[in-house]
Amino acid sequence: METTLPALAERLARALGDEAVITDPVRLRTYECDGLTNHRAMPAIVVLPESAEQIAAVVRECAAAGIPYVARGSGTGLSGGALPRTDGVLIVTSRMRRILEIDVPNQRAVVEPGVINLDVTRAVRPYGYYFAPDPSSQQICSVGGNVAENSGGAHCLKYGFTAHHVLACEIVTPDGELVTLAAGDPGYDLLGAFIGSEGTLGITTKITVRLTRVPETVQTLLAAYDSIEAGGTAVSAIIGAGVVPAAIEMMDALSIEAAEASVACGYPPGAGAVLIVELDGPEPEVAAQFAEVERLCREAGAFEIRIAADDAARALIWKGRKSAFAAVGRISPAYIVQDGVIPRTALPQVLASIDALSAESGVRVANVFHAGDGNLHPLVLFDDAEPGAAERAEEVSGRILDLCIEHGGSITGEHGVGVDKARYMPRMFSDADLDTMQMVRCGFDPAGLCNPGKVFPTPRLCGEVPGVRKGPHPYEGKADIF
Amino acid sequence: MGGPLDPLDALAKVCGDVRPGEPEEGVLGVTPRFVAAPGTVAEAAEVMRVAAEQGLAVIPRGGETRLDWGLPPGRCDLLLDTSRLDRVIEHAAGDLVVKAEAGLTMERLAEVLAGRGQRLSLDVPLPGSTVGGTIATGAAGPLRLLYGSPRDLVIGLTIVRADGQIARSGGKVVKNVAGYDLGRLFAGSYGTLGVIVEAAFRLHPVPSAHAYVTTRVPDAANAHEAVQGVLHSPVAPSALECEASGDGITLGVLLEGVPEGVAARATRVADLLGPGADISHEPPAWWGAYPDGTTLIEVTAPPSALAEAPAATEGTAPADGAALLWGAALAGVEGCQVRWSASGKGYVGLTANAAEVAEVLARLRTTLARHRGGAVVRYAPEGVRTADDVWGPVPALTLMRRVKAQFDPEHRLSPGRFVGGI
Ligand SMILES: Cc1cc2nc3c(=O)[nH]c(=O)nc-3n(C[C@H](O)[C@H](O)[C@H](O)COP(=O)(O)OP(=O)(O)OC[C@H]3O[C@@H](n4cnc5c(N)ncnc54)[C@H](O)[C@@H]3O)c2cc1C
Ligand SMILES: Cc1cc2nc3c(=O)[nH]c(=O)nc-3n(C[C@H](O)[C@H](O)[C@H](O)COP(=O)(O)OP(=O)(O)OC[C@H]3O[C@@H](n4cnc5c(N)ncnc54)[C@H](O)[C@@H]3O)c2cc1C
Numbered sequence: 001m002e003t004t005l006p007a008l009a010e011r012l013a014r015a016l017g018d019e020a021v022i023t024d025p026v027r028l029r030t031y032e033c034d035g036l037t038n039h040r041a042m043p044a045i046v047v048l049p050e051s052a053e054q055i056a057a058v059v060r061e062c063a064a065a066g067i068p069y070v071a072r073g074s075g076t077g078l079s080g081g082a083l084p085r086t087d088g089v090l091i092v093t094s095r096m097r098r099i100l101e102i103d104v105p106n107q108r109a110v111v112e113p114g115v116i117n118l119d120v121t122r123a124v125r126p127y128g129y130y131f132a133p134d135p136s137s138q139q140i141c142s143v144g145g146n147v148a149e150n151s152g153g154a155h156c157l158k159y160g161f162t163a164h165h166v167l168a169c170e171i172v173t174p175d176g177e178l179v180t181l182a183a184g185d186p187g188y189d190l191l192g193a194f195i196g197s198e199g200t201l202g203i204t205t206k207i208t209v210r211l212t213r214v215p216e217t218v219q220t221l222l223a224a225y226d227s228i229e230a231g232g233t234a235v236s237a238i239i240g241a242g243v244v245p246a247a248i249e250m251m252d253a254l255s256i257e258a259a260e261a262s263v264a265c266g267y268p269p270g271a272g273a274v275l276i277v278e279l280d281g282p283e284p285e286v287a288a289q290f291a292e293v294e295r296l297c298r299e300a301g302a303f304e305i306r307i308a309a310d311d312a313a314r315a316l317i318w319k320g321r322k323s324a325f326a327a328v329g330r331i332s333p334a335y336i337v338q339d340g341v342i343p344r345t346a347l348p349q350v351l352a353s354i355d356a357l358s359a360e361s362g363v364r365v366a367n368v369f370h371a372g373d374g375n376l377h378p379l380v381l382f383d384d385a386e387p388g389a390a391e392r393a394e395e396v397s398g399r400i401l402d403l404c405i406e407h408g409g410s411i412t413g414e415h416g417v418g419v420d421k422a423r424y425m426p427r428m429f430s431d432a433d434l435d436t437m438q439m440v441r442c443g444f445d446p447a448g449l450c451n452p453g454k455v456f457p458t459p460r461l462c463g464e465v466p467g468v469r470k471g472p473h474p475y476e477g478k479a480d481i482f
Numbered sequence: 483m484g485g486p487l488d489p490l491d492a493l494a495k496v497c498g499d500v501r502p503g504e505p506e507e508g509v510l511g512v513t514p515r516f517v518a519a520p521g522t523v524a525e526a527a528e529v530m531r532v533a534a535e536q537g538l539a540v541i542p543r544g545g546e547t548r549l550d551w552g553l554p555p556g557r558c559d560l561l562l563d564t565s566r567l568d569r570v571i572e573h574a575a576g577d578l579v580v581k582a583e584a585g586l587t588m589e590r591l592a593e594v595l596a597g598r599g600q601r602l603s604l605d606v607p608l609p610g611s612t613v614g615g616t617i618a619t620g621a622a623g624p625l626r627l628l629y630g631s632p633r634d635l636v637i638g639l640t641i642v643r644a645d646g647q648i649a650r651s652g653g654k655v656v657k658n659v660a661g662y663d664l665g666r667l668f669a670g671s672y673g674t675l676g677v678i679v680e681a682a683f684r685l686h687p688v689p690s691a692h693a694y695v696t697t698r699v700p701d702a703a704n705a706h707e708a709v710q711g712v713l714h715s716p717v718a719p720s721a722l723e724c725e726a727s728g729d730g731i732t733l734g735v736l737l738e739g740v741p742e743g744v745a746a747r748a749t750r751v752a753d754l755l756g757p758g759a760d761i762s763h764e765p766p767a768w769w770g771a772y773p774d775g776t777t778l779i780e781v782t783a784p785p786s787a788l789a790e791a792p793a794a795t796e797g798t799a800p801a802d803g804a805a806l807l808w809g810a811a812l813a814g815v816e817g818c819q820v821r822w823s824a825s826g827k828g829y830v831g832l833t834a835n836a837a838e839v840a841e842v843l844a845r846l847r848t849t850l851a852r853h854r855g856g857a858v859v860r861y862a863p864e865g866v867r868t869a870d871d872v873w874g875p876v877p878a879l880t881l882m883r884r885v886k887a888q889f890d891p892e893h894r895l896s897p898g899r900f901v902g903g904i
Pocket of ligand 2: 544546552605611617624677678
């Protein structure tokens with residue numbers, strides 16, 4: 001007997017309780033998109049499980065019925081990774097927010113997937129520790145989402161990404177089984193493959209994270225330059241001197257203008273670019289290197305250098321940078337946040353090309369970037385009231401990705417592929433590359449029910465899967481069943 | 483066209499360096515029928531295509547420093563020797579990135595990088611080990627504490643699949659989340675998923691100064707206390723190692739950075755470790771080396787496990803440092819040597835018979851399981867290897883088998899060498 005979506009909803013309600021299953025369209029609307037709001041889809045069913053066993057039960061029901069499902073943490077993803085399926089179930093982890101264990105002697109903690117990134121740090125801070133991955137969304141995004149996206153933040157230049165700070169994940173496999181993938185266990189590093197797989201290999205239900213010792217000292221400076229080129233020279237000099245800063249961030253004139261309009265960050269007037277450099281670590285180490293960084297920034301032509309004297313001053317320096325995305329709303333009715341990567345040394349050429357692209361198309365582009373690792377966040381501005389403007393912006397945004405690829409870079413440094421960039425994957429990877437990646441997918445999820453349609457432009461046929469339904473989905477075209 | 487080609491002829495058609503295998507080239511006693519040494523990635527792909535056509539079982543061979551790790555292969559028709567794939571493809575010093583072919587030796591790579599004041603932050607390997615072999619074994623020494631292992635430093639990988647297809651993942655930029663990360667999947671896969679032909683790594687500057695601080699501790703409780711003291715201090719060590727043998731227990735801390743910083747931090751660590759701590763520019767003799775013994779066991783043992791109270795009072799000589807660790811799991815085994823890193827990895831070397839090794843393994847696994855650790859036999863004499871469960875529990879084995887079946891449906895790549903008969 002085939003299970004219809006309403007029948008599935010009933011079964012799920014029996015397993016999880018009525019409270020945990022949403023089918024009311026008004027309430028479903030909350031979940032129709034993630035942080036990438038131009039992609040929307042109403043899920044047929046939303047479930048709010050409270051335990052790993054409940055998630056396993058949901059996945060088993062979906063597997064038995066051949067119905068697709070998507071995991072969602074806080075829904076801050078910027079590539080549509082948590083975009084629901086109209087013919088499927090959205091599994092939301094927002095009721096799984098317990099910190100299960102803090103193990104200071106072993107510098108690790110065990111958390112449920114819905115735990116907010118910053119809450120891990122808040123919980124372990126009294127012991128002198130923190131959770132290093134620091135996406136700008138850290139006040140709201142979940143650790144489960146961080147794992148799925150292999151998220152990083154401004155400080156990943158020195159400390160790496162989520163993959164470097166996760167020691168084990170308990171997951172529900174697409175078969176509905178609970179399995180632990182741990183870094184130290186014998187066999188393949190399936191944990192490594194799972195992290196960054198954008199929710200397509202299973203759902204993580206418990207995460208063991210590595211805790212990092214809070215550095216003894218932090219030093220931050222802001223240097224103002226006439227041009228991006230001069231700022232770029234400073235970055236090259238710092239890296240060339242063998243310094244590994246905790247973070248090096250750069251903003252161009254247009255993004256500074258937006259930040260001023262929005263949060264009045266008071267950056268040096270007239271700057272064509274500002275550079276934020278932060279060092280952290282043992283006091284004597286930082287003291288020596290910071291003096292050198294300051295000198296190098298000056299030599300590269302900084303017309304003003306501000307050094308944060310305390311945490312408040314440091315927060316002020318970061319305020320402009322951290323508000324940049326949202327701030328662009330002050331200078332443009334609509335914008336696209338792009339995320340591409342280039343080899344750091346190609347920065348001047350690529351920025352010149354983006355300028356040319358902008359001039360030629362008449363589309364304004366503000367640039368904010370993690371300059372230390374070449375991760376660009378061009379903000380492509382447009383007026384959505386103007387006919388054709390969105391398309392032009394989309395075109396410019398896509399051509400920026402082409403520039404990244406031409407220079408040996410990547411189409412995404414931290415926001416993921418999701419639905420947004422699946423179509424760009426063939427520009428970066430060959431068919432064989434994509435096919436090979438999907439072998440992993442076929443190993444985990446041969447039926448292709450776990451977050452289908454994300455990351456890869458075309459699914460791979462996984463070969464014979466015993467007991468798995470073939471052919472068109474029985475509810476295709478009946479998604480508006482509720 | 484005549485009938486089907488003889489495998490040697492078929493291989494010779496696509497690769498300039500093909501010959502019959504010699505008994506000395508045997509992998510744990512299994513002599514390869516053929517050896518092929520492709521000189522380019524394209525040639526390697528052709529060799530693998532021919533191997534697929536001919537149904538040959540293939541084992542990749544790097545520097546052969548650890549070809550005896552793992553289990554003997556069920557079959558070995560073809561040794562794919564990477565020694566001619568030995569080019570540095572690109573060292574982008576300004577980007578702190580290097581891309582190299584898999585057969586390049588780690589020493590040669592280090593030399594090239596040092597020319598620009600940079601390094602791949604994995605310890606200087608056993609002489610001759612290759613880029614591909616290092617990734618395939620997931621090998622890392624003391625620096626693992628701060629920098630991780632190959633899976634953390636590989637940013638791009640090119641492999642040749644069992645069917646001869648060339649596939650890439652990642653790229654040559656450090657920050658990159660486009661697609662699945664095959665680099666992490668292939669790290670520690672012991673040649674069972676495909677042949678690694680090229681790899682890109684993120685690099686670090688060579689620190690301008692370093693110091694080793696070492697001290698002897700009387701017992702496991704003291705070792706534990708000292709390790710905790712250093713870990714929770716802000717000195718940010720690059721490595722924190724423990725050596726234990728018949729001579730007792732020694733701790734060593736590596737500090738790296740600028741001269742002023744290292745000097746101050748070394749003094750601090752010496753204070754933490756207490757009187758008798760010694761600061762030196764040179765590493766202690768045991769640093770980063772395998773313990774001696776005919777059997778090598780790799781343990782996953784987080785710091786808390788060090789201080790496990792001894793399970794029983796077996797006639798342990800108080801001077802035997804190895805016997806004091808991990809709840810005396812190694813008590814009563816003569817000549818046991820331990821190297822343990824605060825990253826949670828350790829090695830136990832012993833020369834013992836099958837029954838003794840089985841006993842040690844069982845005790846280690848019981849003790850370490852309480853700390854979510856475990857123990858795996860890396861190499862052992864034949865009698866020991868066959869008698870014991872070398873891998874111990876493998877929680878995600880079903881998924882591993884399924885991934886293996888996707889990459890190598892005919893089970894021709896290093897068959898039988900890995901967990902669960904993979
Ligand atoms: C203002 C803003 C700033 C941001 N800054 C950064 C930044 O600096 N760096 C950065 O990397 N990202 C950044 N992001 C993107 C986003 O916050 C991260 O990708 C984050 O990790 C997503 O977490 P989430 O809980 O919101 O996940 P969601 O958006 O809910 O989901 C993201 C993906 O994870 C999957 N997923 C969620 N939970 C699980 C689970 N338990 N198991 C398996 N898969 C799961 C989903 O299916 C989806 O594919 C930013 C976003 C915003 C809105
Ligand atoms: C305490 C300790 C510290 C160590 N520290 C280090 C260290 O810091 N750095 C380090 O490099 N090593 C270290 N080693 C381990 C040793 O040096 C590695 O095992 C070695 O790097 C393997 O390289 P190889 O070229 O000799 O490979 P081989 O011995 O030839 O092969 C080893 C395995 O890898 C497979 N393989 C080889 N090449 C490929 C390929 N191209 N594609 C797919 N599979 C392949 C083989 O089939 C085989 O299974 C350490 C070991 C110990 C115990």
